[in-house]
Amino acid sequence: METNSILRCENGSTRILKQLCFSIPENRITTIIGPSGAGKSSLIMLLNRLENLDNGTIYYKGNNINDYPVTELRREIGMVFQSAYLFDGTVEDNLKYGPSLQNKWDSKNADKLLDLVDLPSSYKLRAVTTLSGGEQQRVALARTLANKPNVLLLDEATSALDVNTTKIIEQLLERIQQEDDITMVMVTHNLAQSMRIGDFSLYLQEGKLIESGVTKELLDNPSTKELKNFLNIKKA
Amino acid sequence: MDTTEISNLSLTFLIVFVIIPVSLSYWFSLGLSKSIVWSSFRGVVQLFLIGYVLTFLFSIPDWQGIALWVTVMVLVATINASKRGGNIPKVRMVVFLIIAIIEVSVLALWLGFGYITFTADKVIPISGMVIGNSMIAIGLALERLQSQFKEERGRILAALSLGATPKQSSLMIVRKSLKAAMIPNIDGLKTIGLVQLPGMMTGLILGGVSPLDAVKYQIVISLSIFVSVAICAMLVTMVLYKTFFNDKMQLKVIDK
Numbered sequence: 001m002e003t004n005s006i007l008r009c010e011n012g013s014t015r016i017l018k019q020l021c022f023s024i025p026e027n028r029i030t031t032i033i034g035p036s037g038a039g040k041s042s043l044i045m046l047l048n049r050l051e052n053l054d055n056g057t058i059y060y061k062g063n064n065i066n067d068y069p070v071t072e073l074r075r076e077i078g079m080v081f082q083s084a085y086l087f088d089g090t091v092e093d094n095l096k097y098g099p100s101l102q103n104k105w106d107s108k109n110a111d112k113l114l115d116l117v118d119l120p121s122s123y124k125l126r127a128v129t130t131l132s133g134g135e136q137q138r139v140a141l142a143r144t145l146a147n148k149p150n151v152l153l154l155d156e157a158t159s160a161l162d163v164n165t166t167k168i169i170e171q172l173l174e175r176i177q178q179e180d181d182i183t184m185v186m187v188t189h190n191l192a193q194s195m196r197i198g199d200f201s202l203y204l205q206e207g208k209l210i211e212s213g214v215t216k217e218l219l220d221n222p223s224t225k226e227l228k229n230f231l232n233i234k235k236a
Numbered sequence: 237m238d239t240t241e242i243s244n245l246s247l248t249f250l251i252v253f254v255i256i257p258v259s260l261s262y263w264f265s266l267g268l269s270k271s272i273v274w275s276s277f278r279g280v281v282q283l284f285l286i287g288y289v290l291t292f293l294f295s296i297p298d299w300q301g302i303a304l305w306v307t308v309m310v311l312v313a314t315i316n317a318s319k320r321g322g323n324i325p326k327v328r329m330v331v332f333l334i335i336a337i338i339e340v341s342v343l344a345l346w347l348g349f350g351y352i353t354f355t356a357d358k359v360i361p362i363s364g365m366v367i368g369n370s371m372i373a374i375g376l377a378l379e380r381l382q383s384q385f386k387e388e389r390g391r392i393l394a395a396l397s398l399g400a401t402p403k404q405s406s407l408m409i410v411r412k413s414l415k416a417a418m419i420p421n422i423d424g425l426k427t428i429g430l431v432q433l434p435g436m437m438t439g440l441i442l443g444g445v446s447p448l449d450a451v452k453y454q455i456v457i458s459l460s461i462f463v464s465v466a467i468c469a470m471l472v473t474m475v476l477y478k479t480f481f482n483d484k485m486q487l488k489v490i491d492k
Binding site: 048049050051052070071072074075078079081083085087088097098101102140143144147 | 390391393394395396397398399400401404408484485486487
């Protein structure tokens with residue numbers, strides 16, 4: 001599978017993470033897997049500078065991410081969290097939040113964004129408190145997509161949802177990734193999910209990157225005893 | 237000015253009124269008896285002590301009495317209000333400066349417009365009202381600011397991840413903190429005179445001042461307090477929300 005890397009980390013370390021070296025391939029879905037406390041969420045928050053490396057460098061499109069204005073970088077590398085964290089108000093209030101910060105909101109975009117996440121356009125006037133968990137997460141996804149990011153970070157974005165809703169969101173993500181050529185980096189504790197939608201995967205344990213590669217190869221033929229043990233525990 | 241002197245004996249009879257809630261608490265097993273007795277006793281002793289302190293302050297040259305007691309009031313208010321700010325960096329210094337600046341400004345305004353004269357018996361009680369209300373407002377604002385940054389951490393991170401600056405991402409929290417700080421004064425001002433007569437106005441009327449003159453004083457006091465509270469709450473939240481972020485526009489973890 002030939003790809004260019006859009007994000008690359010060299011010798012990155014923080015209080016939790018140690019000696020990280022990895023690349024995130026462009027226009028693919030990369031999953032970050034590992035046991036609880038491995039540092040998966042900390043790692044993903046480094047990529048849009050919600051957290052900082054103590055040592056090492058992360059490159060975005062070949063340039064040090066510290067050289068980008070931080071607000072611009074976060075618009076280009078959007079993020080969806082485990083909870084939707086919607087703002088008070090209507091669905092449209094949420095969709096326009098990012099673009100409005102730059103005075104770039106066009107109200108026609110609301111319909112397009114809702115269509116992108118398979119929600120009817122009538123939803124834009126609904127109060128966010130009236131939405132189901134799955135609908136809230138779709139609005140959160142659409143809110144992030146409103147900034148037209150190149151990279152989408154998803155931190156356990158489906159872990160709070162039921163199985164059916166999770167599969168619907170996965171299909172949505174795959175469709176958006178293919179149609180819009182977005183690079184996705186997804187933290188998940190769900191190996192089946194990683195297998196279903198991941199092109200590449202990174203396996204993290206105790207703050208260290210243990211193994212990485214094409215998802216299917218990595219999960220079918222792990223080469224390290226740590227990943228083998230993890231897969232055995234998950235199977236059991 | 238006609239004043240009715242309260243004798244020590246008649247004051248002692250007030251104890252009877254304290255016995256009523258104590259008995260009710262005992263009867264209904266509310267467990268409040270101790271608190272009622274202790275707070276009543278403490279309140280009486282504190283007020284007598286303040287009476288002696290004020291008598292002393294009014295007996296020394298005005299500027300000395302004012303400087304001494306206003307400094308004490310500002311310091312006590314700073315310590316008390318800052319406690320609500322938990323571990324917010326620089327909270328004590330910021331609160332001290334805000335209360336001191338507000339007190340000096342209000343005092344300058346009153347003296348400039350001739351509402352009061354620069355005498356200890358005028359400046360000290362009125363300063364107490366401004367400083368006390370500012371202290372309460374700042375305490376409420378700080379408490380709300382701190383708890384909101386904890387509760388709304390996820391939403392702030394979401395806003396930051398959408399390209400918001402710390403100021404933009406904290407706007408909802410700053411608004412809620414300001415509301416919490418100002419609502420008691422806004423409600424108080426809206427119903428002033430309708431629900432209860434303000435303490436100072438009541439005091440003046442009891443002291444024999446005509447209601448219309450008492451009202452004029454009360455307007456000066458109420459508006460001064462309202463403006464001071466609003467400015468204090470705004471300044472403290474607008475200055476201190478920044479301390480929840482680092483220079484890389486990242487949200488810091490601040491434990492209470």
